[in-house]
Amino acid sequence: xxxxPWRSSxxxxxxxxxxxxxxxxxxLATVRPDGHPANRTVVFRGFWEETNQLKFITxxxxxxxxxLYEQPWAEVCWYFPKTREQFRLHGRLMLVSLHTDDKELxxxxxxxxxxxxxxxxxxxxxxxxxxxxxxxxxxxMELPSETEVLxxxxxxxxxxxxxxxxxxxxDPQNRTDYERQTDDTWVRTAxxx
Amino acid sequence: xxxxPWRSSxxxxxxxxxxxxxxxxxxLATVRPDGHPANRTVVFRGFWEETNQLKFITxxxxxxxxxLYEQPWAEVCWYFPKTREQFRLHGRLMLVSLHTDDKELxxxxxxxxxxxxxxxxxxxxxxxxxxxxxxxxxxxMELPSETEVLxxxxxxxxxxxxxxxxxxxxDPQNRTDYERQTDDTWVRTAxxx
Numbered sequence: 001x002x003x004x005p006w007r008s009s010x011x012x013x014x015x016x017x018x019x020x021x022x023x024x025x026x027x028l029a030t031v032r033p034d035g036h037p038a039n040r041t042v043v044f045r046g047f048w049e050e051t052n053q054l055k056f057i058t059x060x061x062x063x064x065x066x067x068l069y070e071q072p073w074a075e076v077c078w079y080f081p082k083t084r085e086q087f088r089l090h091g092r093l094m095l096v097s098l099h100t101d102d103k104e105l106x107x108x109x110x111x112x113x114x115x116x117x118x119x120x121x122x123x124x125x126x127x128x129x130x131x132x133x134x135x136x137x138x139x140x141m142e143l144p145s146e147t148e149v150l151x152x153x154x155x156x157x158x159x160x161x162x163x164x165x166x167x168x169x170x171d172p173q174n175r176t177d178y179e180r181q182t183d184d185t186w187v188r189t190a191x192x193x
Numbered sequence: 194x195x196x197x198p199w200r201s202s203x204x205x206x207x208x209x210x211x212x213x214x215x216x217x218x219x220x221l222a223t224v225r226p227d228g229h230p231a232n233r234t235v236v237f238r239g240f241w242e243e244t245n246q247l248k249f250i251t252x253x254x255x256x257x258x259x260x261l262y263e264q265p266w267a268e269v270c271w272y273f274p275k276t277r278e279q280f281r282l283h284g285r286l287m288l289v290s291l292h293t294d295d296k297e298l299x300x301x302x303x304x305x306x307x308x309x310x311x312x313x314x315x316x317x318x319x320x321x322x323x324x325x326x327x328x329x330x331x332x333x334m335e336l337p338s339e340t341e342v343l344x345x346x347x348x349x350x351x352x353x354x355x356x357x358x359x360x361x362x363x364d365p366q367n368r369t370d371y372e373r374q375t376d377d378t379w380v381r382t383a384x385x386x
Contacts, residue, residue: 007244020274027270029222029232037230039222039270041279077220077232081213081274089200126365126385133383139365171317172332192319 004052005186006163006178010078010087017082026078028056028158030067030093038067044078045115046155047084048108055122056156057112060097061129065077065154068093074158084168091160105155113149124150166193197245198379199356199371203271203280210275219271221249221351223260231260237271238308238341239348241301247282249349250305250313253290254322258347261286265353275311277361284353291344298348317343359386 017023024044045055054076058064068074075118076089096105113121125141127134144150163178173193177185210216217237225231238248247269251257261267269282289298306314318334320327337343356371366386371379 022272022274025272025274027220027222027232027269027272029220029229029230031228033226035224035228036266036283037222037224037264037268038281038283039220039232039268040281041270041272071228071230073229075222075230075232077234079215079218079220079234081215081218088231088233092228092230123386129385130368131385133368133385140386142207175323175326190323192322192326192332 001051001184004160004178004180005164005188006087006160006165006176007047007052009165009176013080013083013085013087017080020082023080023082026076028064029075029077030064031071031073032063032067033070038063040064042156045112052160053094054160055112056158056159057116058095058154058156059124059129060152060154063130064156065095068095068156076158086164086166086168088164088166089158090162090164091158094159095158096155096157098149098154109153109155109166110149112155113153114146118143119148121150124152194244194377197353197356197371197373198355198381199280199353199358199369200240200245202358202369206273206278206280210273213275214277216273216275219258219269222268222270223257224264224266225256225260226263228373231256232236233257235349238305243382245353247351247353248305249348249351250278250309251288251349252317252322253345253347256323257349258288261288261349269351277359279359279361281350281355281357281359282353283355284351287350287352289348289350291342302346302348303342306346307339311336314339 017133025041026044029039042056048055052132072091072092078087096109121144125144127139161180165176167174175191177189177191218234219237221235222232235249241248265285267286271280289302314337318337320332329346358369360367366385368384370382370384
């Protein structure tokens with residue numbers, strides 16, 4: 001698969017916003033089993049090898065897991081403060097968990113685990129996220145090792161189908177839509193902001 | 194209605210992040226009529242008078258209008274970079290448009306229009322958002338006046354039902370859930386991050 005045409009715009013935005021540590025923070029929207037939307041900040045962890053799929057990490061105990069079982073479609077909203085531009089990436093999520101059989105995907109899961117900081121790995125040994133905090137119980141289990149991937153650790157891959165790029169700095173603003181075709185090529189259209 | 198207990202945390206975050214102009218930018222997730230999520234950046238315009246309802250503005254021609262007709266529930270994700278904290282506000286959206294009968298809401302719509310900058314008002318006279326850009330057609334209609342509210346201009350009110358406040362800076366992180374009760378009081382619970 002070749003690099004999608006919106007990839008260079010994201011690379012450019014990442015470069016120009018690199019002084020902001022949080023320029024890799026994006027908001028991931030999913031749909032809950034009750035049909036309501038959910039929205040949270042996640043960290044962009046790069047693209048998966050030579051694909052156009054965005055990499056995130058998540059905990060198997062987190063609520064987004066049950067969201068994506070029923071509705072795998074998601075939308076990432078990525079705002080770059082310095083260059084004042086927004087990307088909306090709409091696509092399917094794929095979960096790579098302990099239960100994933102595919103060897104290539106398990107290799108990705110192990111590699112992503114090893115690439116994490118100690119602090120990021122430690123979060124997967126914390127007490128159940130979202131449940132009432134028990135100040136008398138131990139919150140942190142034993143610190144996980146670099147080689148032994150904790151069962152709770154998952155990789156999320158997002159495969160964009162449409163991308164909407166809005167640049168607020170134009171006069172008027174510029175907005176470009178990218179739509180993936182069945183042959184995996186992309187059609188690019190300038191639209192009204 | 195009294196001030197919800199999470200209001201002071203938001204006020205505090207707004208104050209401590211005030212040096213960042215974009216600290217009022219939040220991501221609003223809705224569900225599209227096809228059941229997929231949608232997610233975009235919108236500007237927080239304050240709370241509506243003495244209520245706990247968040248105020249946003251939108252264009253009647255924008256896609257979120259058709260989203261909320263079928264699914265009024267939405268989730269706002271609000272990340273504050275300086276203090277490294279996130280609020281997830283889950284609640285119903287109410288649209289205040291040209292067609293809203295309620296006088297008090299129409300007064301809110303007029304007042305919000307008058308409070309906008311010239312540039313913000315001008316956007317409502319732009320060509321149809323999201324449609325293919327026609328470089329030969331006029332993009333900007335006549336500049337709207339301060340007193341005559343354009344028909345496309347809408348106010349969106351969001352009435353939170355639950356609020357999830359995550360502070361990344363704690364060790365470990367702190368997370369607090371707020372849940373609105375049927376009598377409009379709020380129950381606050383410390384939960385695992």
